[in-house]
Amino acid sequence: MSWFSLDSNGNPINPNDYQLESTPPTGCNGSDQICAVQATDNAGKPVLSPALKDEMITALHDRTPSTNVKLRTA
Numbered sequence: 001m002s003w004f005s006l007d008s009n010g011n012p013i014n015p016n017d018y019q020l021e022s023t024p025p026t027g028c029n030g031s032d033q034i035c036a037v038q039a040t041d042n043a044g045k046p047v048l049s050p051a052l053k054d055e056m057i058t059a060l061h062d063r064t065p066s067t068n069v070k071l072r073t074a
Contacts, residue, residue, distance in 0.1 A: 001038050001039060001040055001041075001068075002020060002021070002038065002039065002040075002041045002046075003020075003021040003023070003024050003025055003036055003037070003038050004018035004019060004020055004021060004036060004037055004038075004039060004045070004046040005018065005019050005021050005025045005028075005035065005036045006018055006033075006034050006035060006036060006037070007019065012033075012034040012037075012056060013048060013053065015042070015045040015046050015047070015048055016045060018037070018045060018046050020041065020044045020045075021036070024036075025070065027072065028065070028070035028071060028072050029072065029073070030071050030072040030073030030074070031063035031064065031065075031071050031073070032063070032071065032072065032073050032074035033060075033071060033072050033073075033074050034056055034059075034060070034069065034070075034071065034072075035070045035071050035072035036069075036070040037052060037056065037068055037069055037070075038067070038068040038069075039052055039068065052068060052069075055067075055068055055069050056069050059071060
């Protein structure tokens, strides 16, 4: 699995709005918005599986990052 950072004004459920990172992203120190996800790489874009989408929703709801989801301040 690889890390992908979400573009600053990106839609978190659109794989085209993410950029592949060579290392875990920095600057994801918040609790308001999706910052990055760890997912299977599909030609440089993340595979946003139903399980990962659920993890994203839970992270946002709980305002807490998880194993595969990092958050940032709005």
